[in-house]
Amino acid sequence: MRADRLVSLVLLLRQRGQLSAATLARELEVSTRTVLRDIEALSAAGVPVYAERGRHGGFGLLPGFRTELTGLSNDEALALVIAGSRRGAQAFGLGSALASAMLKVVDALPETHRDTAAGVAERLLIDPETDLLSRRVVTEEVPDTMLAEVRRAVLDGHKLRIHYAAMGRTPQWRTVDPIGLVTVRDRGYLLAMRAGADRTYRLSRILAAEELDEPAQRPDRIDLDRAWQERSTRFRAGGDQVTVLIRMDPARREELLETALAVRAEETDPDGRLRLEVAFQDARHAEWALWQLAMDAEALAPQWLRTALRDRAEAMATRYRTPS
Template identity: 85%
Template sequence: MRADRLVSLVLLLRQRGRLTADTLARELEVSTRTVLRDIEALSAAGVPVYAERGRHGGFMLSPGFRTDLTGLNHDEALALLVAGSRRGAQAFGLGSALASAMLKVVDALPEGYRDTAAGRAERLLIDPEADLLSRRLVAEDVPDPIAAEVRRAVFAGHKLRIHYAAMDQTPKWRTVDPIGLVTVRDLGYLLATRSGTDRTYRLSRILAAEELAEPAQRPERVDLDRAWQERSTRFRTGGDQVTVVVRVNPARREDLVGTTLAVLAEEADADGWLRLEVTFQDSRHAEWALWQISTDAEALAPQWLRTSLRNRAAAIATRYGDSS
């Protein structure tokens, strides 16, 4: 781990020039003290890194310094393969590997291309952390040790023991046969079987993980895309799903549809609003989705949903009533 960090430190200084210890610490996700120790180690190893004092000072490499530091390790190569975005790699605990790999990729470019590529990269922003309304796009946190243990079991084909916190249930230990990993909208999932039955686990709900030595019972090859589609279909058609008839302002249609499992029917009302028949995962999901759209949507059926939304709105109105 330290060797990779030292390589990343050298590449950061090569590509960006003078950088302060605080900036290096932030980029490498370590403490300032660790950066200073790494600088000393590089100097002792003969790397020409030196400090420049003053208000605009920092650490620099001697002009023209270059060495062959661009070999990708296993995790870095893997991160590039799955990294449609940094957050996609982050979902599998590969965010740091991706950052390190990209430094090596840039450093491997011919010098004339390197500056051009860096300049063009500044003109592109993919998947920012917030949209135009400043709503933060929250990616779930999966501790690196847990993500690494899950990855090892998946790639090695070994059974995996996980301490899993299912929704509204007490966390339990369970042993599964891991099949593959999937990321959807920054959420990571483990596809597995348990006692021969398909199971899907949210990575952020795995509290601890342990790769076992016993081989997993699973097919030699797998079509993850097909497996995910089959599980998604079973999820949408099973459980405690509810069907809702709703009127919605056309301007908010996509906001509504984006929260549903399926749209069963749709037609335009005389006033220009849309009338849709949609399904939700359960009653709580339906109430939450309609509440987000406020007065731009109206649940027409079932009656229990109208009553629930009315009672919720009345409670809010009472709380914020005229205090005078």
């Protein structure tokens, strides 16, 4: 781990010039004290690092210094494979590996190409943490150590023991045969088999994981996209689903579809508003989705949903009827 960090530190200084200890600490995700220790280690190893004191000071490398320490680690190679989605790397616990790998890739380029790559990085921003309304993108927090254990079991083809907290149930240990990892809208899932049956586990609900030495009982090859589609179809068809008839503003249609399980029927009324028959996971899901649409949508049926929305609205009106 430290060797990789030292290489990343050198590459940061080569590519971006003089940087403060605070900036290096932020880029490497360590403390400033760790950065100072690393700088001392590099100097002792003969790397020409110099320090410039003062308000605008920092650390840099003597001009002309070049290192060939650009070999990719296994995790860095994996990160590049899924680099088409930066959030995919984050979801699978490879965010820091991706950053380290990209430093090495840029450093390996010819100087003219390296300058172009740096310019591109300044002009393109992918998946920022907030949208135009300053709403933060909610990403599930999953410990990197746990993700690394799950990832190794998936790639090595070994059985995996997980401590899993299913919704509304007491966490339990279970042993599964991992098949693959999937990320959807910043949520990660483990596809696995247990006692020969398909199982899907939300990564954020895995409290602990342990890769076992025993080989996993799974197909040699898998079409992960097809497997995900099949499980998604089964999920939408089962459980305590509810169907709701909605009349709504067409401008909010896409927002509704982002949370609904399925649209079973759709037509346009003479006034241009949409009439949809939509499936939700359960009653709470349906009430939440309609409440988000406020006055732009009306639940026409079932009656219990209309009553629930009315009661919620009346409770809200009562709260704000008098000054705080």
